[in-house]
Amino acid sequence: MDMELIRTLQGWGYVSMIFILTIGLYAYIYHLYKSQKSGIKDYEKYANLALNDEIDDCLVEGLYSQDEKKINRSVKNELAE
Amino acid sequence: MQSSNAINYDYTVAKYFTVATIVLGIVGMSVGVIIAFQLAFPELNNLAGEYGNFGRLRPLHTDAVAFGFTVSGIMATWYYIGQRVLKVSMAESKFLMFIGKLQFWLYIVTVAAVVVSLIMGITTSKEYAEFEWPIDIAIVVVWVLWGISIFGLIGIRREKVLYISIWYYIATFLGIAMLYLFNNMEVPTYFVAGVGKWYHSVSMYAGSNDAMVQWWYGHNAVAFAFTVPIIAMIYYFLPKESGQPVFSYKLSLLSFWGLMFVYLWAGGHHLLYSTVPDWVQTMGSIFSVVLILPSWGSAINMLLTMKGEWGQLKENPLVKFYVLASTFYMLSTLEGPIQAIKSVNALAHFTDWIPGHVHDGTLGWVGFMIIGALFHMAPRMFKKEIFSKKLIESQFWLQTTGIVLYFSSMWIAGITQGMMWRATDQYGNLTYSFIDTVEVLHPYWTLRAVGGLFYLIGVFMWAYNMYKTATSSRAIEKEPQYASPMA
Amino acid sequence: MFHWLEKNPFFFAVGVFVVIAYAGIVTVVPDFMESARPLKGVKPYTTLQLAGRQIYIENDCNACHSQLIRPFKSETDRYGKYSLSGEYAYDRPFLWGSRRIGPDLHRVGNYRTTDWNENHMLDPESVVPGSIMPKYGFMFDKSMDFDTAYAEAYTVKKVFNVPYDKPGMPKLGTYEEAKKAAIKEAGAIVADMKDQAVKDAYKKGDIKEIVAIIAYLNSLK
Incomplete structure (x- = not known):
């Protein structure tokens, strides 16, 4: 491969990535606002993750099965003590 | 849910790294102040023979601040925020606790080796990657341990959703890992030749290639050590301290992706000389700009979070630290691209404007954010009030003055020297000899050193305040939900 | 998704x-x-120059001195011909630097002599009044590390095919041959120097760091 061809490939590789990234990013913006508006997902409630972060605060979206497992474990620990 | 009351967040490792942050901050910035004074008063170079001159101390300053103070701060906040937003305690996993402690002690050993080796002159000369191969290996191990800690904690989390800060920590981990590995590819000479110093190595890349890899690393390491993790901090600490949820969580998500894409692709200048058709190049440039826009969302998001709550700026000194930090973030991210403009760069390159720009970001953004973050953590970690609000206030103003002195003097110094280097007389001959352009900098260098000294004194005030908080402050019964209690 | x-x-x-x-x-x-194809006429460093280069790195000279002359008239007037990528083909690591607290050194060998460098390293202000450069007197006492320099040259030859021992290129040879060559090369520099202690040490086969760093600086052209 001569250098000119490599440079051309590089140019196209660069430009296409910029295009894809930009389209991807703006598709993501669209996705975010659409999901929020149509009520599929409320992103803004996730902001509370920082505010209600005590270990016994309500979960925003819990991993329920795992959570029960852990609670069981902690109960067991308590019994052990 | 009652039973989970038995579990509490365990801040042991966070406390370790808090101490490391303070100690290494003092070390790194003291060396910084010393070398700043050495420029203004060169006799200071002779105090400790070959071990005390500017050349030996300068990498010690940059590395102690970047890999000591900043990385410790990143770790301290990770071991604090990580548990809280994932709602899982380190105490729940003996394994992760062990990994955390192991990471800390190995880190400390590595830092000690770095300090000794740099003073001895054992260096590869590549900026922010000066360490020889044995230390590089130790750093990789420390980093892998951190990775285990991050993904381990995520693995046992209760909260399904990963808060935005966690994303930024993950990106920090991955970004630095890749950059560091590629830039430090080197061949130990002793194992090939069988003679010479065992720790000496030679770079895998030569000349211009070495420079390319180094500055690909240099630029992006700044992104992933000084920008990404600090954003992780501000997304947690500003909302938590002020009691205001992030203005727009959606904006935070998309500015994350904007930042990820832009930093690694910064500058369409790679395109300029290629054989790609013109219209494609033009489209490429336009799209780059469109892509950059959301990456500024984080700073705006922070300021909008404070909307209608600006009164807190008066009452709560920690909020002051966070807000000033995000202001400096905006300032230096604006200054960076300006310096990248070709004609500006021709003037600014090799002058004091460059370290001036770096210090806007590090003193104003990184430093203030870490200081403010650890102040917020202290009452929760030690279950005590912050020792003195007054002291925080005076620290804030002293350090702010220091930063202003620092960057204004460096701007003037840089532009002055850049102009003098290119000045010609009426016959087209250079007007100034090199030494003329050095002597003129003396007052600015003095001012800069004084600015740095102010900042360093502020760091000592911070250290004292933190120490008193941990040891002799009044205990608090219940952890405050928002604003940190202070006496 | x-x-x-x-x-x-x-x-x-x-x-x-x-x-x-x-x-x-x-x-x-x-x-x-x-990049990184060597320019015609560019040669790898001799072991003595390489030892000097290691001393340059050890003392982080690149913290204050660049080795990159940009293609502007103000730079070429001051430092000489602008730098080309192929000139750095044997630089591991590169030493472009990022800040000019002192002047560029990429072609310092063209306009500074052994004598000037000797005076300058001992006391910079003796030749450049107002200089803020530290004094490097300790380089007159410390012996240079030939072994590591040889190890580096040998490694780049073996691993990266740097053309030592090729026609028209510097000779490396065995450890003993390389050492003999380095002593000979150092002799020419020591002859131009004034410092008696350095001369006496050389007679005993001990090459001081100052000799190696001057050899390196002289090679920058």
Whole structure:
């Protein structure tokens, strides 16, 4: 491969990535606002993750099965003590 | 849910790294102040023979601040925020606790080796990657341990959703890992030749290639050590301290992706000389700009979070630290691209404007954010009030003055020297000899050193305040939900 | 797709990594293939020069001195011909520097002599009044490390095919041959120097650091 061809490939590789990234990013913006508006997902409630972060605060979206497992474990620990 | 009351967040490792942050901050910035004074008063170079001159101390300053103070701060906040937003305690996993402690002690050993080796002159000369191969290996191990800690904690989390800060920590981990590995590819000479110093190595890349890899690393390491993790901090600490949820969580998500894409692709200048058709190049440039826009969302998001709550700026000194930090973030991210403009760069390159720009970001953004973050953590970690609000206030103003002195003097110094280097007389001959352009900098260098000294004194005030908080402050019964209690 | 990524940290991590890696490959690799072919007439460093270069690095001279002359008239007037990529083909690591607290050194060998360098390293202000450079008197006491320099030259020859021992290129040879050659090369520099202690040491076969660093500085042309 001569250098000119490599440079051309590089140019196209660069430009296409910029295009894809930009389209991807703006598709993501669209996705975010659409999901929020149509009520599929409320992103803004996730902001509370920082505010209600005590270990016994309500979960925003819990991993329920795992959570029960852990609670069981902690109960067991308590019994052990 | 009652039973989970038995579990509490365990801040042991966070406390370790808090101490490391303070100690290494003092070390790194003291060396910084010393070398700043050495420029203004060169006799200071002779105090400790070959071990005390500017050349030996300068990498010690940059590395102690970047890999000591900043990385410790990143770790301290990770071991604090990580548990809280994932709602899982380190105490729940003996394994992760062990990994955390192991990471800390190995880190400390590595830092000690770095300090000794740099003073001895054992260096590869590549900026922010000066360490020889044995230390590089130790750093990789420390980093892998951190990775285990991050993904381990995520693995046992209760909260399904990963808060935005966690994303930024993950990106920090991955970004630095890749950059560091590629830039430090080197061949130990002793194992090939069988003679010479065992720790000496030679770079895998030569000349211009070495420079390319180094500055690909240099630029992006700044992104992933000084920008990404600090954003992780501000997304947690500003909302938590002020009691205001992030203005727009959606904006935070998309500015994350904007930042990820832009930093690694910064500058369409790679395109300029290629054989790609013109219209494609033009489209490429336009799209780059469109892509950059959301990456500024984080700073705006922070300021909008404070909307209608600006009164807190008066009452709560920690909020002051966070807000000033995000202001400096905006300032230096604006200054960076300006310096990248070709004609500006021709003037600014090799002058004091460059370290001036770096210090806007590090003193104003990184430093203030870490200081403010650890102040917020202290009452929760030690279950005590912050020792003195007054002291925080005076620290804030002293350090702010220091930063202003620092960057204004460096701007003037840089532009002055850049102009003098290119000045010609009426016959087209250079007007100034090199030494003329050095002597003129003396007052600015003095001012800069004084600015740095102010900042360093502020760091000592911070250290004292933190120490008193941990040891002799009044205990608090219940952890405050928002604003940190202070006496 | 976006929902899915948000909930799967592992695939999220993989995604980030792929983007970063692709960016790295496209932006860096082609430049990599193109540059670093040595310019005609550029030679690898002799072991003495290499030892000097290691001393330069050890004392972080590159913290204050660049080795990169940009193609502007104000720079070429001051420092000489602008730098070309192929001139650095044997520089491991590169020493372009990032800040000029002192002047550029890429062609310092063209306009500074052994004598000037000797005076300057001992007391910079004796030749440049107002200089803020530290004094490097300790280089007159410390012996240079030939072994590590030889190890480096040998390594780059073996691992990176640097053309030592090729026609028209510097000779490396065995350890003993290289040492003999370095002593001979040092002798020419010591003869131009004034410092009696350095001369006496040389007679006993002990080459001081100052000799090596001057050899390196003289080689920068």
